[in-house]
Amino acid sequence: MNKKKVVKIIAAALCAVLVLVLALWFLQRLLTPKYIDKNEEGLLVKEYYDYAGGNDVLFIGDCEVYSNFSPVRLWQEYGITSAIRGSPQQLIWHSYYMLEDTLRYETPKVVVFNVLSMKYGEPQSEAYNRLALDGMKWSSVKLRAVKASMTEEESLLSYVFPLLRFHSRWSDLRSEDLKYFFNTRQLSHNGYVMRIDVQPVDYIPRAEPLADYSFADTCWEYLDKMKDLCEKNGIQLVLIKAPTLMPHWYDEWDEQIVKYASDNGLCYVNTLPIAESEIGIDYTADTFDAGQHLNLSGAEKLSSWFGAYLKANTALPNHRGEADLELKWSEKIDRYYEMADAQAAQLERDGKLSGYWGD
Amino acid sequence: MPFVSFGFIAFLAALMLLYYLVPKRFQWMMLLAFSIFFYCFAGWTSLIFMAVTILTTYFAGAVIGRMAEARDSYIKEQGAAMDRDAKKAYKAKVKKRTYLILSLCLIVNLGMLAVIKYTDFGISIVNGIFRTNIGYLRFILPLGISFYIFQSMGYIIDVYRGKYAPEKNFARFALFVSFFPQLLQGPISRFDELSQTLYGPHDFDYQNFAKGAWRVVWGFFKKVVIADRLVTAVITLSGEPDVYKGVYVVALVLFYAIQLYADFTGGIDITIGVAQMLGIKVAENFDRPFFSLNVTEYWRRWHITMGTWFKDYIFYPLSVSPKMLKISKWSREKLGQAIGKRVPVYLSTIIVWFATGLWHGAAWNFIVWGLLNCLVIIVSQELSPLYQRFHKKFRFSNTKGYNVFQMFRTFWLMGFIRVLDVYRDVPGTFRQVGTIFTTANWGDLFNGSFLELGLGWQDFAVVLAGCAAMLTVSILQNKGQVRDRLMARPPVVRYALLIAAVCLIMVFGAYGIGYDSGAFIYTRF
């Protein structure tokens, strides 16, 4: 083989590899879920990077943070800048790494961690791993997060190349996969997922006694790590249990958190006992699924109350009146009320909500 | 390390790069190192078993070779002084010694295989007959042991027979036994054939390399897109025999035939393709077996290297063994010429098929599978005069249409025997096949019941398209290699096809968690 031919072969092969990579990238983009008309919460983790920076308060946890706290309300009433990093059934190790990831972009003054996920010592489902991790930007933090979270059936490679995980979606492709090939829609308001509809609580199942109420060692380890990381970065860690009635929050669990908080000098507030009396939650009007998540009115009540709690227990500044922030937040507020109006309109029209965007 | 893994692809890439970069005289050493590395994934104990085979076979071969050399030079020197009888006696004496070495080597290796593979089967028989309750030993079968032991035993028997001189270099011999592409599922190579290209030196030959790569891609397609997809339905259908009767048994026969074909030939395509990329020629193991007109032909075209192994190392020696000759003589005297001459042949055939069944696995279903094949072969042989008369009488028997009918018949006949593999229960298999005649559920073909076997209509569509592709390629192969024609196309076309093929495999392959795509949506919480 002469030299010219070899060069030609190599050049052709390189071109082919390039085209192949492009083709695979295209397929990956096409087949990865867009989370627009189904499982919309899959957008949350990625959206954070749009509002990262300048947040004094960071909420981390599962649906008990992203459904129940409204950063817009905290801004309006207290001038507190805040963001939420939560995803469905976000486990404590997801939360820990999300905190680490956040520190790559900003250092909040206060981190609020919702403690419900202490009840899960093991991954519950591979699907939730994807929701919590796929949206995270690549860094050594994500690598460690993936390694810590993977179930036995998963592989690291499938996080690097999601095509390996989602290739079989070819049979589920919908028009949204093409429509949102390049762009996406914004779901959250600094991480808050809005629902305005109401499904009152009329009955809560009895909480069956458990054989063992102690939290798993893994959960304690990650809570410790979270606490240490906050300490190291001069962040005040606040623990909270949101006022949602299901899943059950046992007194035996609460006692362990109370003890942990007092042992470590942390603020902990379980909002369940004071939900109605102090916070003003009306479980016949402030929840959209019979007590599992708060709706907009519930979230605003909780945020109003929690803003005051933060003011009383932390040293957060009031940023109202700062021009650049006012501008930034006024845009957020507009979007917030637009979505609320759109949902209200849809509710009026159809009698139920079919999606968060109200269209 | 399984073929279908990214680890294997990375392994191949590293090997190819180093293989063609090192000085050519080191190429085979590189192969040996990579083969050992490959096999390490099967665990250290597996490596020990393979080492035993390599060591015993190598040294037995060397000793036999030396004895033969000594014998030849002795005769050369002393031959003039010896009369014929003395020579004969001397040769017989040496042969006795080499036979002893051969026997020892066979006993060690086949004994090792027998103990690991068949002890529990033996225990199960003893437990069954004597109603005892001896515990199973549950040895873990070292990866590919049936293949490399058979390959090594072929070598030592050939050396004993003087077919070729033993390999002198230990490392080279170790490579012959451990050559990684054929470790998982064969083919069972012959030393005289494989050694011609195994040790190189090999220049990088673009044509050869590209053709090998194409074959690997085609193998992956068959395995990942077709076989691994269909396996879901096969497991469902065979897992609940009480539920899936009648038409489902027919479907299982068909699905398993396709799955096994795609899986086994796909794997062999990867093996031979990888070897070809390295410039090494590995024996073909399949010759489009589903085009066979009868069972005998089928077995000449399916798992070829195993068939020829049994023929060369068991059937022929058995047929001409003194015992068999004695039986032949006896049967001719007592049963008359017609039957008498059949007895030794059929006896050897039955033994070979019994062994073939047993080789496939230590279970009754495999033995019965082997013997049923044997039965079909013998019966069709006995009926061949009848067939010939039929063919003479009816002209149409030479037409294409009739040939297609014969292929169809052979396909289903082999298919029904093969389901013993999947049910793994001999009486159960017969019961299931019986339900085809007693359960009238053919309507299930059209009422959507088949979509509840774990595969959606899209999956069946992919399998169908895959089968169409396999059939097309097989038909095109009538006119020579498809890859030769492909290589004659302009590079743009070739690369476009290659890219499309890789994308097809990546998307339509049945791999990863996502394969059970429903699981992502309907998960338990």
Add this chain to the structure above:
Amino acid sequence: MKKSKKILIALLLAALMTVIALTAGCGGNDDPGTDTGKTAAPADKTAAPEEKDAYVFKKGDVTIKMNAPAEPIISALGEPDHYYEEASCAFEGMDKTYTYGSIDVTTYTLNGADYIAGVVLWDDSVETPEGLYIGARAEDVARIYGEDATGKTSVSLKKGDANLLILLKDGVVTSIQYLAIN
């Protein structure tokens, strides 16, 4: 070859096959490992067959078996006193709780259908088919469920795909729960 001889051969072979097929029966279905080498054989069929015998709860004539399809059981139990559904976040799973006086029956969703996830007994007006009730003594547990069924605060018994969980306090049964094992 004479026809009779042909038949003789055929018969002999048939007899051989039959003998083998029959002895195969003696060999049992034990599957001491195979190595066909030729395929990813239809995988693990040797896994322990699901035990048909599992702990079940009976309410009247209705048998509630773990992991059984929920629909026939729930409709046989009739209109519940209370019903609660707990949607999973983001996915289409739905855990449902049906309250019937002294028992709660929970279900889970799999591939669009509901299956029994558990039964919780709440007071001594109901008892297990074996006769255990809330308020019984630890000795009763051991008497009813065998000597191994002892524990200071809890006894967890597994049979088939059901887990029977008995909680105790001060030597008295405080809770009885059936949980599905997946």
